[in-house]
Each structure stands twice: as structure tokens, then as C-alpha cells.
Amino acid sequence: MSEDTIFGKIIRREIPADIIYEDELCLAFHDVNPTAPHHILLIPKKPIAKLADAEIDDQQLLGHMMLKVGEITRSLGIDDAFRVIVNNGSGAQQTVFHLHLHIIAGRSFQWPPG
Ligand code: AMP
Secondary structure: OOOOOHHHHHHOOOOOOOEEEEOOOEEEEEOOOOOOOEEEEEEEOOOOOOHHHOOHHHHHHHHHHHHHHHHHHHHHOOOOOOEEEOOOOHHHOOOOOOOOEEEEEOOOOOOOOO
């Protein structure tokens, strides 16, 4: 489990966010500092600090979230071209230690990523 973060405050509606999807397990909202025309963050309500901290008990939750990526991108009409990124740890530029999937679309992408 992680310490409380700004994403915990968003889940509890203590600070505002532009929420586009919510269910009992996860929440999706627009990134406040978008890196593309579409930049959505999908987070579990369970405060897992980073992907490497997920455990076997989180298997269903993580699968649920991956399926929600498809549902959310279809609802936004971006399901033909998007990128999902998980920054794990400060060395990988993670700044908020509550697991989140970046869903990015609407611009050209390079490979390999930077
Ligand atoms: P990461 O660097 O992978 O930890 O990504 C954290 C992301 O959270 C960044 O893209 C930030 O722009 C975003 N972010 C931080 N605070 C907020 C907020 N209050 N509402 C929406 N997005 C946020």
C-alpha cells in the first residue's frame, strides 16, 4: 500500500479533477498537464504505489484496468492509435506514487520512446 497522494485526494473528491470514467475499482480523469491532445490517467482506487508493488491479489484489478483502457479509448474514438505508459519509480520519471496508466493519443509517436 502507498502513502496518500494527490490521486487519493481525487478519489475522495477532496480536490477536483476532470473525471471521465469511474467504477468500483478504478477512476479515469484528464491529466492536468497533458503531453498530447488526449492524455488520460487511469488509476485503481486501491492505493498501490507503483506497478512493481502489485501482488497476486491484484491480478483481477490489473486485468480489469487493462480492459477499461479499451473501453475508454473506444468511447473517445482513439482506439485505433494510442499509447499506454506506466512510469515505475523515480528513475523512470514516476512522480505520483499511486499506480496510474497514462493513456495518450492524438499526436504522432516515435519508437523507441524517450
Ligand atoms: P508520473 O510522472 O508517471 O507519476 O505521472 C503523474 C501525472 O500526474 C503527470 O502527468 C501529472 O501531470 C499528473 N497530475 C499531477 N497532479 C494532477 C492532478 N491534480 N490532476 C490531474 N493530473 C495530475
